[in-house]
Amino acid sequence: MSKPKLFIPGPVDVAPETYAAMAGDTIGHRGADFEELYASIQPGIRQIVGTSRPVFFSTSSAWGVMEGAIRNLVQKKVLNLCCGAFSDKWYGVAQSCGKKAEKIQVEWGESIDPEAVRAKLSEGGFDVVTLVHNETSTGVLNPLKEIAEVVNSFEDVLLVVDTVSSLSAMPINFDELGIDVLLAGVQKAFALPPGLSVFITSDAALERAAQIEDRGYYFDFCEFAKNDAKDNTPSTPAIPHLYALRERVKVILKEGLEHRYARHQENNAMVHAWGAKHGFELLPAEGFRSKSLSCFKTPENLDQTGWIKAVKEKHNFLINGGYGKIKGKTFRISNMGNETPETMQELLDALDAELPAFLS
Numbered sequence: 009m010s011k012p013k014l015f016i017p018g019p020v021d022v023a024p025e026t027y028a029a030m031a032g033d034t035i036g037h038r039g040a041d042f043e044e045l046y047a048s049i050q051p052g053i054r055q056i057v058g059t060s061r062p063v064f065f066s067t068s069s070a071w072g073v074m075e076g077a078i079r080n081l082v083q084k085k086v087l088n089l090c091c092g093a094f095s096d097k098w099y100g101v102a103q104s105c106g107k108k109a110e111k112i113q114v115e116w117g118e119s120i121d122p123e124a125v126r127a128k129l130s131e132g133g134f135d136v137v138t139l140v141h142n143e144t145s146t147g148v149l150n151p152l153k154e155i156a157e158v159v160n161s162f163e164d165v166l167l168v169v170d171t172v173s174s175l176s177a178m179p180i181n182f183d184e185l186g187i188d189v190l191l192a193g194v195q196k197a198f199a200l201p202p203g204l205s206v207f208i209t210s211d212a213a214l215e216r217a218a219q220i221e222d223r224g225y226y227f228d229f230c231e232f233a234k235n236d237a238k239d240n241t242p243s244t245p246a247i248p249h250l251y252a253l254r255e256r257v258k259v260i261l262k263e264g265l266e267h268r269y270a271r272h273q274e275n276n277a278m279v280h281a282w283g284a285k286h287g288f289e290l291l292p293a294e295g296f297r298s299k300s301l302s303c304f305k306t307p308e309n310l311d312q313t314g315w316i317k318a319v320k321e322k323h324n325f326l327i328n329g330g331y332g333k334i335k336g337k338t339f340r341i342s343n344m345g346n347e348t349p350e351t352m353q354e355l356l357d358a359l360d361a362e363l364p365a366f367l368s
């Protein structure tokens with residue numbers, strides 16, 4: 009039997025067309041063929057991100073760019089907005105880069121309060137804020153627009169936003185929001201295999217980076233900008249991933265962004281309705297719930313491990329049994345990428361079929 013179809017919140021299921029696209033010819037990256045490939049992706053990906061600025065391609069997972077943003081931008085002190093596994097870890101990464109860091113920490117399952125950000129920034133001394141838009145570990149969707157407005161009201165404070173599990177699933181407009189760095193790995197909402205990240209930088213971010221001497225090489229934002237001017241990347245990129253990205257961007261725009269957002273919303277609502285039917289409670293509060301995944305609290309009377317295993321063994325579908333410190337206490341279902349109401353229904357039917365045997 010083939011590997012289970014992934015309904016975990018990343019990596020997610022990859023379409024056969026995407027795998028096929030990855031099998032394109034290997035080309036030299038310092039030449040016209042590559043420049044053509046690079047340039048051909050730009051208009052579409054910029055539309056998805058809502059920007060007229062270049063989108064850079066990093067051959068790394070998202071953490072490469074997340075750490076890179078710290079190295080490129082933090083001169084004084086970073087404020088990390090922490091509400092789950094990924095956002096919490098960013099604080100640790102900032103410290104391990106030798107940067108001064110402070111955090112606002114909320115309980116896992118809660119969202120970041122823009123007014124708390126205002127109060128903290130008012131203390132002064134900060135020059136960067138990091139925010140995870142859609143905290144994949146808890147299913148919390150943070151109020152990006154409101155937080156961006158607060159950060160933008162402080163001069164010389166740059167906003168870095170992780171949209172790993174939201175970009176292309178929910179509306180995000182880089183230019184309108186006034187973000188300084190937006191980044192995403194491609195193995196979640198974009199439904200590519202892991203191995204590539206995309207990111208965008210503002211002028212202010214590039215100006216800041218240019219002033220920082222020990223920003224390193226591999227994730228040097230100035231190198232990305234310099235090479236982008238020649239439709240190229242600083243070092244040899246994952247060319248198969250760029251073929252795949254070109255293919256997915258075409259598919260995304262063919263569906264249409266509004267339709268894509270609506271499909272995610274509909275699939276997500278199906279999962280929520282299914283959960284409500286069983287009395288499963290969502291971890292995040294109403295109004296702060298992701299549209300690309302659902303994180304439920306595990307009821308006391310459910311043998312979650314057994315249930316997930318049975319669904320995998322009998323139906324070949326995989327959901328996730330919680331991440332980090334809420335592993336075993338929550339379970340998560342992704343509706344990212346290419347899923348449709350039909351494929352979501354197949355999953356929910358399989359979950360239903362196995363559930364009674366694991367409830368006590």
Ligand SMILES: *Cc1c(COP(=O)(O)O)cnc(C)c1O
Pocket residue numbers: 018069070071072094140142143144145170171172173193196202
């Ligand atoms: C998965 C994820 C990451 C980390 O991505 P890697 O590909 O493991 O580097 C970061 N942030 C969020 C919100 C994620 O969901």
